[in-house]
Amino acid sequence: MAKSGDKANDEAVTAWARLVRVSQSLLPRVEADLKAQGYPPLSWYDALLELRRAGSKGLRPFELQQEMLLAQYNMSRLTDRLLKAGYVAREMCEDDGRGQILSITPQGETVLNNMWRAYRAAIRKHFADRIDKKDVESLIVILGKFT
Amino acid sequence: MAKSGDKANDEAVTAWARLVRVSQSLLPRVEADLKAQGYPPLSWYDALLELRRAGSKGLRPFELQQEMLLAQYNMSRLTDRLLKAGYVAREMCEDDGRGQILSITPQGETVLNNMWRAYRAAIRKHFADRIDKKDVESLIVILGKFT
DNA sequence: CGTATATAGATGCATATGCATATAGAGTCA
């Protein structure tokens, strides 16, 4: 941040800086707690959660990729790892010869459930315990405006 | 997120999820704008900014590292890149034989200034233009409570 | 002093990410 002579924008820059700093401070702590308990990265959790939501009809990789705001090649490689770990299953897509359909396996569901306990505890410890109810509600509303 | 039977904590989890999602959505866009204009990553900006703040007395790598919430080896490698680019200078520390002192070079100052224009524009476009004054102020207060 | 422990910083090796491009099937339209 530097001089700009624009009060409103300066404040927005401050808010931006805090947003970035808070997330860059808290996310690694949460991830570290999960890792310390032997769990995979949060991206695995996000993918498995989406796949469970999708239920038995599964998801195409490109759908998951859009949902997770991932680059295509990162989705491709995350898929590899999840397949290798046995947490997702892949079948070829019948109506699109280029495509595949991913779905969560029972082992995937198990790890998702276990991760959720650890994740919830970490969110509580690093975030929820440090913010009051009113601020939580404000954040939900304000951040919810960013689509 | 899953069932927990705890209303307050559920809300905190929602706020957490939005915080993570907003930062994971906006940061890459901002970085992409900078990169499209030929600028280095934001971590370079942060380091150069801290070094400029420190002035002529410079900073020890470990101080910069703490300030930037970086792992030690990442600081070491960021230092390499900044040195190679000519944006920082390194001298040995007189009162600590293990240490060094980093300072920003004139080229570093130039790139910092130029990056700032692009960074400010990107913050405006992706963040400031999408949030109103009241919410900016709320964010500053709420996020400021985290450390 | 001498030994133990702590701190600053670097680095080899494994894994992850970004970038460019490849492959192959789908859609369009003459």
Place this chain on the structure above:
DNA sequence: TGACTCTATATGCATATGCATCTATATACG
């Protein structure tokens, strides 16, 4: 149908990150 374009997914190669460990100096303490 054939030529073009578009979309879904994969991958080689370069760079970045994480992890463990190394070196060297500093500090503590008997």
